[in-house]
Amino acid sequence: MATPFDRKHRIVVVGGGPGGYEAALSAARLGAEVTLVERVGVGGSAVLTDVVPSKTLIASAEAATAIRESGELGVQFFAKGDSGKPLKPEVAVNLSKLNKRLLRLAQNQSDDMQRTLEAAGVNVIQGEGKLDGNSAVTVGTGSGGQDFDRIEFDSAVISVGARPRTLDSCKPDGERILTWTQLYNLKEMPSHLIVVGSGVTGAEFASAYSALGAKVTLVSSRDRVLPNEDADAADVIEDVFKRGGMTVLSKSRAATVVRDGDEVVATLDDGREVRGSHCLIAVGSIPNTSGIGLEGAGVEVTPSGHIRVNRVARTSVPNIYAAGDCTEFFPLASVASTQGRTAVFHALGDEVRPINLRNVASNIFTYPEIATVGWQQRSIEDGTREGRVYKLPLSENPRAKMQGVRDGFVKLIAGNDLGTVIGGVIVAPRASELVLPLSIAIEQRLTVDQVARAWAVYPSLASSISDAAHAMHVPYSEQTKS
């Protein structure tokens, strides 16, 4: 219990995604009187439409890939046709069943989270929250609806998330032109899915649908997919996409996307037309920050509508905090939760460590996955940070060979001094599970030699991390120079 006072600190949290959930739970555990206002469901977009459903879809895509690729390992389905000759079975995906499963899983997780909050003593109110100055939140039934509650607070956490950005020229109709939140209603596999936008969201869905057997065309406005990622990683993914039969149209901006009967037509900037059965619009997100009383309370926002926060998640108004995608920090569930927890620790006088975005680990769930942490090669190349880069292809890893894994690599980035690990990239199946040692090394300022000294299992994909660290060894004579 952080508060030594008789009077409980009153905290109102608006939005129940990872940012709001973590803020509410941490505050209740610290003994505050907590109310959480959420308009759709606890868990937020992360659980109901974004992270959980997309990663569940990807789990099915991985299963389809494993079945398809098992022939190479000498394992295949065998069935005899009427003539007695072996048939060549194909992977069949029941998209309706798959989507039902992922929506059920998302709802169950949301229910679990609501129960956890209630058990911790959080008062969860369903409704639309809005700041009323800097000391109260009103709760209503939605835009134009009635307010039915008003809650006074000592501190508030605004964690209202973001929604898919749409373009007037490519308006989703919910049937064939879809945002990712509408994709899970599909009953049948799209015969040809056009994905507009090759950021993380577009790349993940393109990868998954291609693995599930749909024909996919990825419309990428940049010269390569995943323009903000490590260039070598993006090259691997683009190569895998193309080998898997995906059409990648680079330097191609979708000017319009319209329905034509049972087809969709995407017209590119240069006049080319792409016809498909469905189109996913994945061109980024917009924060849900308008009309929620921020201006009246004096909370500063950026021109893009993101709430300005410092490293303890405090806004320009001292008793109002903000967490997650509605802020200008990285839009990741892990960052949202950390901001939510940090905000209430700060408000309630518990130990706080200002958030260091430099060390955030993230993962792109394509096949193979791309996990990234710390400084990246481009910062070494442009001189922002001094350091050395070493890349070890997975094709040299014994376990990878056994498993038939050809694509991927481990890249370590170390400082020039003693070889302190400052960053890394792992491209591999389940890279998300392999990146933690690098995160620990960076957080604990371990050198490549210290990482190399830790035992890796033989054979294992993780041993490529040790091998890369060995290759970057700083001789004792060099270490003692500085």
Ligand SMILES: Cc1cc2nc3c(=O)[nH]c(=O)nc-3n(C[C@H](O)[C@H](O)[C@H](O)COP(=O)(O)OP(=O)(O)OC[C@H]3O[C@@H](n4cnc5c(N)ncnc54)[C@H](O)[C@@H]3O)c2cc1C
């Ligand atoms: C397709 C996709 C996949 C992703 N995958 C990953 C991943 O694998 N890993 C990862 O770390 N991140 C991932 N992300 C990012 C992640 O979803 C976000 O960073 C995360 O959801 C942010 O959490 P949040 O709490 O800020 O907001 P949200 O999860 O968006 O929750 C905000 C909540 O606030 C509610 N709300 C809004 N306004 C009000 C109001 N006025 N009153 C009451 N309630 C309100 C909304 O209904 C919503 O429930 C993904 C994003 C997308 C689009």
Ligand SMILES: NC(=O)c1ccc[n+]([C@@H]2O[C@H](COP(=O)([O-])OP(=O)(O)OC[C@H]3O[C@@H](n4cnc5c(N)ncnc54)[C@H](O)[C@@H]3O)[C@@H](O)[C@H]2O)c1
């Ligand atoms: N695995 C994960 O952790 C995960 C998954 C999805 C999203 N996210 C988070 O969400 C953030 C946003 O990612 P995102 O992919 O949704 O958005 P984004 O803004 O990163 O990418 C959208 C892309 O669409 C392109 N674009 C815009 N208009 C276009 C047009 N008319 N035609 C073709 N392309 C067009 C943009 O140039 C951009 O490259 C990520 O940075 C990440 O933090 C995380």
